[in-house]
Amino acid sequence: MTITRRNFLATAAAGGTAAAAACATLAPSGAQARESHQVPENAVGLLYDATLCIGCKACMSACKEANSLPLEDNIGEKLWDTPLELSGKTYNVIKIYQSGTMENKDKAENGFAHIKRSCLHCADPSCVSACPVSAMQKRPTDGVVTYNKDACIGCRYCVAACPFGVPQFQYDTPTPQIAKCQLCKHRMEQGKYAACAESCPTGATIFGSYKALSEEIERRRAMKPGEPNLFPRRTPDSGDTHEKAAPEYVDYVYGQKDAGGTQVRYLSGVAFDKLALPMGLPERSYAADSETLQHTLYGGMILPVVALAGLVTAAWKGSKDHHDDDDFDMFDHPEGGHK
Ligand code: SF4
Ligand code: SF4
Ligand code: SF4
Structure with a gap:
């Protein structure tokens, strides 16, 4: 029998498939699974x-000022900073949901x-997991998700x-960053x-420790709608408060569990699916899932074993056929190969 490139690869693939099936059967289920990382003890957030x-x-x-970011003119007036979305020039944008007559603030109908x-500063960030050169990192102390432009190779895996x-690639500069x-x-x-x-x-945006913000979230959710309450500005413990009637919140804290939880969390009177935030994300982080898969394949040596098994099978079959047929023509060698 003559071994062509095609039947060598087909044999290798078949051997690999059989080996993969065997490995899958033998691999201890869940042995390499890792759980979603939790926010660090001293996490901070918004x-x-x-x-x-x-x-x-x-x-x-x-x-913009704190991060030395340029203005962005999207309405052609060349007067104002008018970003409509996150971009290479904008780390923070306020958007608006509008319905019908827009008479009612924080209401879905005519509101x-x-x-x-x-950035939500995820407890277990996908961007960190996806970055091949650790340009994205999560600080173990306070959980801030940082970016190192000097390490970045511009692959944009974090964007995907x-x-x-959240992460945006700067397409309009010769030295782009995320x-x-x-x-x-x-x-x-x-x-x-x-x-x-x-x-x-x-005080719509306040900064503090994750724990202090959690207490503030629970305090607000326990308020009786319509009753006057005090709301802190800047930080939960600033002492600078203003009085306002308690709103009617939707029964959901965005970021508490979404995609494994985040250190930036949201309260709202309007359902979050109307507010440009993705709903239906799993409570288990994507990073935990993808790293579990990687560890199962590589840590359990399944992929290398599959590849090796495929090659060994092909080589053994080739050798057997060679001895059987005395006709070994590896990869369609033009001279007819080894005799
Ligand atoms: S915390 Fe983030 S969104 Fe807020 S000002 Fe700083 S960079 Fe901008
Ligand atoms: S929101 Fe996106 S960019 Fe921010 S930490 Fe999470 S995965 Fe990374
Ligand atoms: S009220 Fe606060 S969070 Fe809202 S746009 Fe003004 S500064 Fe930003």
Whole structure:
């Protein structure tokens, strides 16, 4: 029998498939599974309460200034910073939901509501898991998801991996980087905190420890709608509060469990599926799923074993056929091969 390139590869694939089936049977189920990472003990984050947001966009301006980002003109007036979405020049954008007559704030029917879009600083980030050179990292101390432009090779895996559509590639520069909020880590090094929270006049965006923000979230969810309550500005414990009737929140804290949970969380009076945030994400992180699969395939040596088994099968079959037929023509060698 003559061994052609085609039947060698077919034999190798068949051997590999058989080996894969055997490996799958033998692999201890779930032995390599890893659980979603949880937020670190000293995690920090943001709480954005859409019911307090008046759409002034002070947070957007402060973010641009704090991160030395250029203005973005999307309406052609060359006067204002008018980003409509996250972009290579914009880490933070306030968007608006509108319905019918727009008479009612934070109502789905004939109403409107604002929503802040920026990095959610996932507990177990897909961007970090997908980055092949660790340019994206999650700080073990406070859980901030950082980006190192010097390590980045521009593959954009993080862009594809993020379930929230956050990282943006700078297409319009000869030295592109990935653009995303790093929770103002450079300001934290100066003893400050997120510029968006510091600048928000209503306390719609506040910065604090994950634990303090969790307590604030529960406090607000326990409020009786319509009754006057105090809402802190800037941080949960700033002492600078303003009084306002408690809103009627939807029964969902966005970011509490979505895609494994995030350190930026949201409250709203309008369902989140109307607010440009993806709903229906699993509670288990995508990073846990993909790394479990990788570890099962590589850590369990299944892929290498499959490849080796395929090649050994093909080589053995070739050798057997060679001895049987005394006609071994590896890869259709033009001279007729070894005799
Ligand atoms: S600064 Fe505060 S109130 Fe103004 S748009 Fe931003 S989050 Fe809303
Ligand atoms: S929101 Fe996206 S970019 Fe931000 S940490 Fe999560 S996966 Fe990464
Ligand atoms: S934390 Fe800093 S970088 Fe992130 S959205 Fe707020 S101001 Fe912008």
